[in-house]
Amino acid sequence: MYPGAGFYGIREIFLAYAGLPRFLPLPVAVQHGWQCSGHAFEASAKPPEIWVWSPRMAAEVEAYYPAKRIRVVGSFYCYLKRLMKNELPQVEKRGSVCIPPHSSHFTSTDYPIEEFVRQLDKLGDEFKPITVMLYYLDMNSQTVEMYESFGFKVVSNGSLFDECFLRRFVHNVYDKQHCLFSDLGSGVFFAADMGLNLVRFDIESRFVNRGNEHTTDEYISKAKMFDEEFLRSLGETRPSSELGESYMLSPGELRKLILRNYFTWRFVTRSARWVAGKVLRSMGLSSRNPKLT
Structure with missing residues (x-):
């Protein structure tokens, strides 16, 4: 629904970590990959919040969106790492x-x-x-x-x-x-x-x-x-600081934050427009194809 959230399984990662059904929409825009600087992509749909990896990126995105709507939560990769901690067998690294x-x-x-x-x-x-x-x-x-x-x-x-x-x-x-x-x-x-x-x-x-x-x-x-x-x-600290792992939320904190954003005016109005558009498109399709009605 918002920029970045539907890429690479990001929505499903955050919802799974928060203990919420994976079919739900994610009511925020998300920094979907590492960036050297900010741009207007995440801000383009005017989301309730933009979630970024690090304080450095938060400062970059402030050029395009109000600071109060930008939240540092760490990379989605860090959340997936927690989810997968028991899935990867111990191996000898090679190649x-x-x-x-x-x-x-x-x-x-x-x-x-x-x-x-x-x-x-x-x-x-x-x-x-x-x-x-x-x-x-x-x-x-x-x-x-x-x-x-x-x-x-x-x-x-x-x-x-x-x-x-x-x-x-x-x-x-x-x-x-x-x-x-x-x-x-x-x-x-x-x-x-x-x-x-x-x-x-x-x-x-x-x-x-x-x-x-x-x-x-x-x-x-x-x-x-x-x-x-x-x-x-x-150096050793640069990659980890870019991922923002120290800014990760707990499952309860993330769940509370997602649920709270469902009730923002920005999300409610965008959802209403999305549903209305889908209904109108369906009606238009039906009028052009009488056999569908």
């Missing part, structure tokens, strides 16, 4: 997961795939075997064949609206020893939290905006500068 630069909706990412693959192939045995994790938008035959031709396993976690996306990510990553990457992203921070050794490759990537109003040239330029500075100062 690597590789997270290449990835595209997003209306923004494609280009990088020299063959050069990247050859650098991966030159790694020592301690980094093998290598599993390459491609975002579903980049799962084209040419890219997959390039990685597989060097003997690498290629996996994907599912699509944007797949509620098991993040669970698959955890299963694909937790038993690896190294995380190989070039661009910062959510997966790198999640992998670091799971104890993987971060190994960065200096591969030049290029963002091609194909209609995303939030991914401006200014945003891309700012992101690249931020990433470089962040990577230079990367």
Whole structure:
């Protein structure tokens, strides 16, 4: 219903942690991935609240939404980690997961795939075997064949609206020893939290905006500068502070907060408009197709 909440199983994660039925809507917008800076996406639907990962991101989003409606709750990944604590068997970590630069909706990412693959192939045995994790938008035959031709396993976690996306990510990553990457992203921070050794490759990537109003040239330029500075100062505390685990709510606190937001004027009016729109669309469909009535 609100931006971010329906991506990657985020809604289901928060509802499950709060002990609420998973079919309910989430009455807030959510920071759906790691960002170097804020933009207007989460604020676009005027939600009762925007939930962000960290105080840094809260300060960024204040440029687009009132501070009183922005709440730091930690990343949804931290909540899933608690939910999955008894699901993952103890294993000896080995090999690597590789997270290449990835595209997003209306923004494609280009990088020299063959050069990247050859650098991966030159790694020592301690980094093998290598599993390459491609975002579903980049799962084209040419890219997959390039990685597989060097003997690498290629996996994907599912699509944007797949509620098991993040669970698959955890299963694909937790038993690896190294995380190989070039661009910062959510997966790198999640992998670091799971104890993987971060190994960065200096591969030049290029963002091609194909209609995303939030991914401006200014945003891309700012992101690249931020990433470089962040990577230079990367230490044990930086990834964990970005995830905001210390700001997590208890199941009871989260449940109370979700229920309270159901009764806000913003949620009630948006829900009413959504129901009215659905009824009108249904009536319009029925009038065009008499056999349906």
